[in-house]
Amino acid sequence: MIRVVFNQKGGVGKSSITSNLAAISAAKGLKTLVIDLDPQCNSTQYIYGAGSDELTQDVKAFFEQTLTFQMKPQGADAFIHETPYDNLFLIPANRDVADLQTKLETKHKIYKLKEAVEKLTHFDAIYIDTPPAFNFFTLSALVAAERCLIPFDCDEFARHALYSLLDNVNETRMDHNAALEVEGIVVNQFQPRATLPRQMVEALQAEKLPVLNSKISSSVKMRESHNVSMPLVHYAPKHKLTQEFIELFNELHP
DSSP states (O other), X not given: OEEEEOOSSTTSSHHHHHHHHHHHHHHTTOOEEEEEOOTTOHHHHHHHOTTGGGOOSSHHHHHHHTTSOOSSOOXXXXXXXXXXXXXXXXXXXXXXXXXXXXXXXXXXXXXXXXXXHTTOTTOSEEEEEOOSSOSHHHHHHHHHOSEEEEEEOSOHHHHHHHHHHHHHHHHHHHHTOTTOEEEEEEEEEEXXXXXXXXXXXXXXXXXXXXXXXXXXXXXXXXXXXHHTTOOHHHXXXXXXXXXXXXXXXXXXXX
């Protein structure tokens, strides 16, 4: 299964959700790949840790080779790195990948990522982290994916942005990828005792939007795990926040 985690708004937990779901997948014995398309490199740093800046075979190198004719272009496998965790692999991000965007758009390379990941049949699961914008790289991810997860942080601005985001996903499905489905909206930074977040979630549910039952709480444990570059299932396996991610994973894999 190829999943993309997508939201046009920054700071909603895309990288945390991508990395932690992928880490749980790998811990359960599934051969799992994370593709980090976000130039902020958060998933790359979170999963790989120290030395991630030295990885030169990355998403920029992958897309660069699509811009020139090559008799034997490298397959996606050439850009995959092992991580410190069993069964978890990474195609790292690059802070300068956005420099290629205009050339990639001009030369209509929107299907190159899809063509690459379709050949990675030896992986049980692929998670794609995206930039906080609807740009070439996000569209490439949506074109390549089968499922789309949408983080939502119970903010009124986020709610208004959600409708535009869903329109972009629907347009991508109609124009480029008929197999793409919105798998669900992941409520992040949820405060169950606060009135506003509960009301906002209930409003989304009343609109029949695909809000997932599993919700991710706000916890300092997340920042701690970021600081040590260790996904929660390894950093704090028994913590409530970790269990919430496991519940989310299980909801996506009934």
